[in-house]
Amino acid sequence: MAETGSERKVELVIVGGGPAGLTAGLYAKRTELDTVLLERGLPGGQLLNTELIDDYPGLPEIDGRELAELMTKHAQKFGLEIQTAAVQAIKKLENGDFRVTTEGDDVYIARAVILTAGGTPNKLEVPGEVEYSGRGVSYCAICDGAFFKGETIAVAGGGDAATEEADFLTRYVDKLYLIHRRDELRAQKILQNRVFENPKIEIIWDTVVEEVLGDEKGMNGLRLRNVRTDEESRLDATGLFVFIGFLPNTGLLEDHAEHDAGGYLITDRDMRTSIPGLFVAGDVRAQLTRQITTAVGDATTAVIAAEKYLTELKEAEATATA
Numbered sequence: 674m675a676e677t678g679s680e681r682k683v684e685l686v687i688v689g690g691g692p693a694g695l696t697a698g699l700y701a702k703r704t705e706l707d708t709v710l711l712e713r714g715l716p717g718g719q720l721l722n723t724e725l726i727d728d729y730p731g732l733p734e735i736d737g738r739e740l741a742e743l744m745t746k747h748a749q750k751f752g753l754e755i756q757t758a759a760v761q762a763i764k765k766l767e768n769g770d771f772r773v774t775t776e777g778d779d780v781y782i783a784r785a786v787i788l789t790a791g792g793t794p795n796k797l798e799v800p801g802e803v804e805y806s807g808r809g810v811s812y813c814a815i816c817d818g819a820f821f822k823g824e825t826i827a828v829a830g831g832g833d834a835a836t837e838e839a840d841f842l843t844r845y846v847d848k849l850y851l852i853h854r855r856d857e858l859r860a861q862k863i864l865q866n867r868v869f870e871n872p873k874i875e876i877i878w879d880t881v882v883e884e885v886l887g888d889e890k891g892m893n894g895l896r897l898r899n900v901r902t903d904e905e906s907r908l909d910a911t912g913l914f915v916f917i918g919f920l921p922n923t924g925l926l927e928d929h930a931e932h933d934a935g936g937y938l939i940t941d942r943d944m945r946t947s948i949p950g951l952f953v954a955g956d957v958r959a960q961l962t963r964q965i966t967t968a969v970g971d972a973t974t975a976v977i978a979a980e981k982y983l984t985e986l987k988e989a990e991a992t993a994t995a
């Protein structure tokens with residue numbers, strides 16, 4: 674929009690420009706829906722933080738930023754309009770439309786919304802974590818595990834994600850240290866037992882990561898602190914996977930939508946949420962795994978379902994005015 678504070682009507686607003694949002698945009702324009710995609714930064718989402726992707730079919734090895742660019746151009750080829758705008762609130766109105774408000778106070782009135790705003794892995798917030806992100810520090814075992822073949826790495830966390838992913842990572846690495854801040858794990862017993870029985874995993878109890886260490890080649894160690902004795906030590910490791918929770922970006926919704934205990938939005942098989950006209954895809958959705966492939970698949974379903982919803986709305990309105 675040219676000026677701030679303006680209001681515009683569209684059929685569909687897509688919130689978020691990661692793989693799910695860009696796929697939704699591509700299919701929406703291909704289906705000729707009047708669509709706008711709102712993204713606060715550069716399109717690409719978490720792809721922009723991923724150095725190498727080797728699990729997207731057909732592209733054996735691709736830089737995350739390159740894939741983001743390709744996905745953006747592909748959606749734009751079908752005419753997708755991408756606006757740089759941080760969405761602040763999504764509200765369902767009494768007439769069934771949605772009011773989507775951006776930080777600049779621009780308002781989009783949409784008949785349907787696809788929310789693909791993703792989520793954010795919780796960070797340790799220690800020195801070196803940002804600096805070595807993508808050069809040792811990772812938040813995704815399936816994405817990055819294969820880059821640590823034969824190496825010694827660490828995993829931070831003690832919940833289901835940390836234990837499940839630690840066990841998964843031992844298919845690649847020689848040695849894995851699970852660093853947990855307490856003396857017992859939070860994870861389900863079955864996942865705990867897998868970790869206890871895995872000969873490659875050693876648990877470092879009552880310990881937190883104080884700093885990620887490294888040089889120009891990347892991460893090469895961690896500074897640890899025992900929380901009981903305050904004693905500090907150095908652990909040699911070339912990788913650190915952080916699994917200390919994940920926050921889905923659902924705070925934009927002003928209305929209550931059904932979600933699970935972790936705050937992820939629950940959908941039916943057509944990506945419909947408990948709010949009619951609101952569809953979700955990608956990391957913000959309650960699901961088994963969070964992959965690029967699942968995000969693009971779910972986004973495709975969301976658009977087809979949204980198109981069906983919009984057609985039914987038009988038919989109902991035509992019948993009412995006939």
Ligand code: NAP
Binds near residue numbers: 797831834835
């Ligand atoms: P989670 O259950 O909240 O566990 C987070 C872990 O990180 C906890 O062990 C916590 O320690 C630790 N932690 C939190 N902040 C920390 C910090 N600043 N420094 C060090 N450690 C910190 O999160 P999650 O494991 O990501 O799981 C999220 C949800 O997804 C859960 O509901 C989980 O059940 C579900 N999930 C399920 C499966 C499965 O069923 N297979 C797999 C993955 C995830 P404390 O224990 O001391 O609090």
